[in-house]
Amino acid sequence: MTVKLEMLRTFCVVAERGTLSGAAKILRRTPSAISMVLAQLEEHIGAPLFETDRKSRLTPLGLLVLEESQRATDVFDTSVEAIRRHAVSLVGIVRIAAVPSATIALLPEVIKLFRSTHPNVRIEISDVDSAAVRRRIQRDEADIGILSAQPGDALEGEQILCDDLGIVCSEGGPVHMAHLENKGQSDWSLLRHEPLVANPLCRLVNDPSVQELLASSTLEARNTTAILSFVRRNLGASILPYDAVRDQPDRVEFFVPTNPVTRRELRKIKQNKDRMSAPVAVFWSLLERC
Structure with missing residues (x-):
């Protein structure tokens, strides 16, 4: 008898729930059927996985088997999901991981152009921060990544655009009023007038x-829409690029401090593969055009 994936999946659920009855509700099987599966798994391994028949505590070997079982089922589920996505879109798929500001300011125009020539290609977008963009590319969870970087850093990928970072604050709020009092000659210290989002x-x-404000901040958000919502409701001021706020509703002010002017780059990265699929290659080229 060989170890089957369903055995490992059943074992994981029992280990997580701690009882056969709890696992039975999740798996929609009888406790006796689950007990039989566990017995078969232990027989094949040649050692017990639980300290007692109550299944509430794992043996040292059981802990190791649980870790490996979770890894195996995760890989299997990821593969099945990839197959499902490709089956849904027979003409291709483009998976994109992008920082929120790029999702708002850049991707709509690129998608519009892409749709004009590839209307049936499935596009999946993950709205994440730069670190998560890199991880998704490394793990083959995305075909194209778009991340933020500071000009002059150790560069990766290819630059799409470079723009100024500025202060975004509520209209008529303390930061906005201080900016007006300085007649537009502002530096980053104006952020001290409000909490930093x-x-x-x-x-x-x-x-x-x-x-200093970063170290003491008690509110952090990664989604641009959420940041602007907090600013609009007078919960604080934040830092964003102009492209991320230009099409947003009223009651938000934006200005670029002159001391020092700080720029950020949007850069596109991809997997280290010899060839892209045709749809991914087209989307990659459109990013530079836009």
Whole structure:
């Protein structure tokens, strides 16, 4: 008898639930049927996986088997999902992991152009931060990544655009009023007038006042829409690129501090493969055009 994936999946559920009855509800099988599966698995392994018949505590070997079982079922589920996605879209699929500002400001126009020549290709977009973009590319969970970087850093991929970072604040709020009092000659210290709504882009600003506010911030968001919602409701001010706020509703002000001017790049990265699929290659080229 060989170990089957369903045995490992059943074992994982029992180990997580701690009882046969609890696992039975999840698996929609009788406790006796589940017990038989576990007995077969232990017989094949040649050692017990649970300390007692109550299945509430794993043996040291059981802990190891649980870790390997979870890894095996995760890989299987990921493969099945990939097959499902490709079956849904027989003409191709483009998986994109992008920082939120790119999702809002850049991707709509690219998708519009792409749809004009590839209307039936499935597009999947993950709205994540730069670190998660890199991870998704490395794990083959995305075909194209779009991340934020500071000009002059160890560069990766290819630059799409470069724009200024600025302060986004509520209209008529303390930061906005201080900016008006300075007649538009502003620096990053104006952020001290309100709590900072932190986000990963704040770490690109090399200014002591920003770093201090980051260390004391009690509110952080990674989604641009959420950040602007918090700012609009007077929960604080934040740092974003202009492209991320230009088409947003009223009651939000944006300005670029002149001391120092800080820029960020949007860069596109891809998997280290010899060839892209045709749809992915087209989308990749359109990113540069837009």
